[in-house]
Amino acid sequence: MKTTEEIFEVLKNRYSEDIIGITNMPPEKIIDVKPDAIFKVSAFLINDPDLDFDNLMILSGLDDANGTKTNQPDGSFEFVGGTLSVVYHIESTKHRHKLVLRVSVPKENPVTESVVKVWACADWHEREAYDMVGVIFNNHPNLIRILMPYDWDAGYPLRKDYKNPEFYQGMKVPY
Amino acid sequence: MIEMETTSTNLRTQEMVLNMGPQHPSTHGVLRLEIELDGELIVDVRPHVGYLHRCFEKHCEAMTYPQIVPYVDRMDYLAAMYSEIGYAVAVERLLGIEVPERVEYIRIIMGELQRIASHLVAVGTYGLDIGAFTPFLYCFRDREKILTLFEMTCGARLLYNYIWPGGVSHDLPPDFIRMTKEFLTEFKPTIVELNNLLSYNKIFIERTANVGILPLETAINYGVTGPNLRASGLKWDLRRDDPYSIYDRFDFEIPVGKGWHGTVGDCWDRYYLRMIEMEQSVRILEQAIEQIPEGDVTSAIPKRIKPVEGQIYTRVENPRGELGYFIVSKGGLQPHRVKVRAPSFVNLEILGELCKGHLVADVVAILGSIDIVLGEVDR
Amino acid sequence: MKQYISNIYSALATVFIGMKITFKHLFVPAVTIQYPDVRVTLPGRVRNRLYVNMDDCIGCDQCARACPVDCISIETVKSVPGEDLGKTSNGKKKALWVTKFDIDIAKCCYCQLCVFPCPTECIYMTDVYEFSEFERENLVYSYITLTKDEVLEKKANFEKFEAEKAAQKAAPKPPAPEKPAPPQA
C-alpha cells in the first residue's frame, strides 16, 4: 500500500526528466507524464514487485478545451491550440494501491504511445479514445474507429467544438 | 484470407470469414462478429461493436447532474438500478456528502434485487442460446416478480430514475418489505429447481464444460471483472475489496470458480457462478430487510449540484463486473467529461482469446457465458 | 465402454429430472395475463403518459427546464392589469396566459423529473399506457385551454398594453399617479 506521493518519489528518482509533476484535482492526485515516456513508465509500474500495477481500470481520452476560443459566424465555436489528455487509472490487485497518470498532448499533433503491450485491455480503450477524441497511439496494433462507423469522416465527436454533419450516407442526421 | 504455400507438410484448407450479426438471435443485441474459420475451427474472432452507440458521454456534457440519471439507466438496461448506484456514489464522493442510513439500505435492497433480475436474464437467455427453452420462461416469470416490486416503488419497470445523487426519489411503499419477504421465500426453491433443470443436465454440461477456458493471468491482464473473473478463481469482489455503501455490514460469501465439471474458468463455471451469486444476493437481502432503519430518504438530496473543480473515478460491482464512472468537473452545473468503464465493454474484448481453437457452435456458448449487454458496450 | 454407458445413463437421468420439473409445472396455475380481456391494476406510482391539468398551471416553465429531453415547450403571454386569471387549487395567483403547452410524448423518456419541481402539482404521470398511433404527428399533445383566436387576442392585448406603456414613458410629461401598476410576474 503506497500513496501517490511515495510512488511519485520512486518515479521521479528513476525517470527524472519524463515525469512532469503532480497535479491536485480533488479528491484525486494525478502524476503527469511526458507522452513519449508513458510506455516505459507503465512497463516499470507493472514489473516492479513493490508497485505491481497489474490492472488498468480505465483509460479515458479528454478534450481539455483550454485553447483559444474563436466564435464562428454560424454560431458555433472552435478551439485553436490547447491540449488533449489521456488519463490512466491503474491499481494493483495485490498491494491494493491506486494511481492516476495523465498524458497531455497538443491538439494539433495528438500523438502518444500505446500501452497495449503492458495491459492488454488498453486495446479497446485506446481505440475508443482515438475514436472519440482523436488521440493517436503509436505502436497500437489496430488503431481504427470502434464505436462510430469506419467511414465516419466528420471528426471526433467528443471534442468540444465538434460539429455534426448534415447527412450520413443519405440519411439526415439532425432532428 | 491468408495466402499460403501448400506443401505436403503444411496442407491447409482455405480460410473462410463468417459474419455473425448484427441481426442474430444469440448475439444478445446488435453485435457483429467476424469469425475467421479454418474448416470448422476458429482461427480468430473480431467483434465489431458500436451498433448501439447512443452518445451517452456527449449527452452528459450537455446535462446537469440530476438530468444525467435517466441516461445512466439506459446504459445497462438490465441492471439500471446498479448503474444509478454507481453514478450516485460517484457524484456523492465528488461533492463529499453523506447519505442517510435508510437510503443506503434501500440502495442495497434495490441493487441486490437488480442483481438477481439481471442474472435471471443472463441464465435464461444462456439456456436459450444452448437450446433449452423452458428455463427462459421460468427465469422471466421470476424476474417479473422483481419488476413488480420495482414498479410499485418507483413506477417504472425497466428504467427507474430512482436512485439520485444524495438519496432516492421515493420512500419504500408500505407493502414493499412484506412482498420482498414473500418473493424471497418463493424464490429460494426456484434456484434449486433451475439447477436441476439446467445446471446439472448432462447435455448442458457437455456443451459448456471445458469450453472457453479463461486462465487467471489472461483475465487480469485483459481487465476482466465480475463473475467472469471470479470463475477464473480470483476472489475479487468490489463489494468487499473496495467497499462502497454499507456492504461491509453484511455477511455473505464470494464464490469462486472451482472447475466443478471441467477446468477452472470454463463456460460452465461462469454460468454456475451466477447461480451461486443469486443465492448470496438472497442472503444479503434477508439481512438488509431485517435491519432497515426508519428515516427520511430525501433530506440529503442537494438542491443544486455544483461540484468544485476536480475529478474522481469510482467503481461499483455491477452484476457484470466493475462499473466505473470517471467524472471531471470544471466547476459548472454540467460535468466537463463523464467516461464510463463499462464492464461488458472490457469483458467482450476477451472473446477473441476465448474462442480460438473452438468450433463455430461454441461461439454462441462462450458469448452467452460472458453475459454482455450491448447498451453498455456501446453506450 | 463403462464411461460410455454411464454417460448415457447420466444424460437420461438428468433429462428425466428436468422433465419431472416441467411436468410438475403443468399443475401450477398459469401466470399469463390474458391482456386485452384482463388488465392488471397498476400501482399508484406508475409512470406512463404525462398529463397536465391546465386549471392549475401558472406557466412557470420549471418542468420544461427540468426535462432532460426538452420535450415540453411552453410559451406564455403576460396578462394585462384588470384581467382576472383565477387562482390555482393551492391558492397561487396566476399571472400568465399559457399560449402554448405542447408535450411531444414521442420524445418523452418517462423519467418523472418534470413532476417534482412543479409548484402547483399540475403536471403528473398517469396510468394510461395504451396510446399507440398510426401517425407520429398525433403523438404531440397540446394541453392549452385557449383557442387559437383567444391566443391571438391575448397577444394583441399585451402588445397594445406594452405600446401604451412605451408611449407613456416617451411622453414629455410624466403622469406618475395615473400609471398602471406593472404586471406581477
Added chain:
Amino acid sequence: MGILDKEFSQENIVITKFEDLMNWSRLSSLWQVGFGLACCAIEMMATSASHYDFDRFGVIPRPSPRQSDLIIISGTVTLKMALRIKRLYEQMPDPKYVISMGSCSNCGGPYWEHGYHVLKGVDRVVPVDVYVPGCPPRPEALLEGLLKLQEKIRNESLVKKVTA
C-alpha cells in the same frame, strides 16, 4: 396482364369474402423477425415470455427475415445500424409490417437533441405502420400496438392495397 385483369378491379362478393379470409389469416399469424435493438428489446422479450405470451396472438419470433411478416424496431436506431435495418426490411417478403416500439425508434427519443450517432426516427429509412410510445413501453402497450396493427390489416383491401 391477363383476362381476369379487369374482372376484379371493382369490389364484389367473391373479392370481399376472399379478402376477409386473407386478412384474417394474415393478422392471426404475424411472424416477427427475432430482432432486438436496445432496452425495448428486453420488454419485447418479456412480452414473449410467460407473463404476456406473445404466442397467443400468433406472433412467433423467426430468426430469418425471409420467413417473417412483421418487424418490431425495438430500440435506438443508430446510423451504423440504420442501413442494416433497411436491408433486413427489404429482405422480408410482402406483405410486411413495421411496428416502431419506444421513443427512440419513434423519433430519436431522449437522444434527439445531442445524439450525433442516432437516427431520429426509424421512419426515415423504413415505413412505419404503428408507433408505440413509451420508454420502454409496457408489454401491454406493445400488445395494444399489435392489436392496432391487426385492426389495420383487417381493414386492408385486396384491390385498393397500398404497399405498407
